[in-house]
Amino acid sequence: MNSNRFTNGALGVLAWGVALLIFFPILWLLLTSFKTEQQAFTVVPNFFFSPTLESFKMALAQGSGYWHYAWNSALTAVASTVIGLALAVPAAYAMAFYPNKRTDFLLVWMVSTKFIPAVGVLIPIYLVYSAVGLLDNALGLTLLFTAMNLPIIVWMVYSYFRDIPKDIVEAADIDGASIMQTLFKVVLPLALPGLASTGLLALILAWNESFWSITMTDHSAATLAVYIASFKSAEGLFWAKMSAASVLAIAPIIVLGWFTQRQMVRGLTFGAVK
């Protein structure tokens, strides 16, 4: 019994140790963001220092363009999520409550488009976008994020709809409600929490996206991912500023992510793990 308690304690300590080790790079980024540039770029790292908000002020200053990129990130993430939900809800509704023999095929087909690698469609999209003026354009990027997330959104909304007891919908149908009335008056209110977490997941995925942002935008529609990637060649000059900008970019997502862990698993594994 005693040795058992000892093992349990030791494993608890081990778990905490591993957790801190994994978290350490993020902590180090956070610490660096509260340093001055001189304190950030030293041969002997500064573990103890008097924190300053100087780098945050620099990162957010007028000339840094931070707000421009943050606005693009927010705009494309929110817009792509809203469009995605608007496309997915009717489709998922039809598939969940009025299935026919093609429903399973359509659903699986939609999911399968998620597994086409981005490079497989990059070239035509780049060429067509440049021909129609959607390159470096917030709408162009938004639509790409929508396409990227739509399979996951459809799947998740479908699975939340399936959780709604069928008799509720049938009762509404028998009472003479039209398909659309049933959707808006019965199904949507019941599925609201599920829709919210689906939206949150889509927001996170769009905000963190980097491949399309880097290839399809340059400045005017560039997101935070593009801005932060531009620090890749800043040899030691702006580490504190880079850290502050990075902290601002990842903090909201980490916090949202902590709240949506379960939905994340459900969505990304397409319901295989609940």
Added chain:
Amino acid sequence: MKAISRTASTTAPSAEEAGARSFARTTRLLMAPAVIFLLIWMLVPLAMTIYYSFQQYNLIMPMYNGFAGLTNFTILLSDPTFWKSLANTLIIVAASLVITVCLGLALALLFNRTFVGRGVARTLAVAPFFVMPVVTGLIWKNMLFHPVYGLFAWVARQLGLEPIDWLAHYPMLSVIIMITWEWTPFALLVLLTGLQSLPEDQIEAAKLDGASAWQEFRHIVIPHLGQVLYVVVMLESIFFLTSFAEIYTTTGGGPGTATTNLPYYIFQTVFQQNDIGIASAAAIGAVILANIFAIMLIRFIAGNLNAGAAR
């Protein structure tokens, strides 16, 4: 009376039929926008990529453009950089898979126990998964791997060792470390969710029967986690095949072609050599590679769907 019932019986089915038809039309209209959107943004471009792969098409030399037959593929297959990038892609996938799944499983078992502050510890451990890959690349490149100012160099000096220039001397290992740091939390998160759905009574029964911890793990936990492990392996393979940001922000595919994977090779072929034809041929390769995993995964998802319907 007879006449009335006859008309009733003849009109009723046709009204029902009309109703069913308008019903089918409504559901089709509901699905159409999503289906059409995915067709335009995914399938049409995919078809165009196939078309371009048979074209000589260079953006800066438009005078030579035209049908090329299989030339792009023969050029591609004789390009050592392509083979190198293919090998790099597979190395990244295999190594990252083995590490993230093994570590993720060990951590999931560890975090499935009860200990003080488990929720907080677990939350810290999964955080890297929510960090933008671009930021991941910069944290590791600048603040950890840097041979002079990085933390690893400082630790090495403290231990009296020569600091290592990670990205220059062990570029592939560095890329794998970064990807592993990001994705082990994902494996942990999914496997932990799987473990928590393990039926309690089975464990109890095994304990009563005197099963050792190893037997319990081998005969109850692993079979139960089998499905979950399968999904993690397939999903991670597909995501690892398309790794980009971690390479773009750190090694830039180098030194030389040491960390050029297939997505990065295609990226360079399009944006630096402007060669649409060859890049498209390589993109077809990437799609085929992803399909090997995707087909298995999709079959599994579809199977799950039917199981769900049966339930």
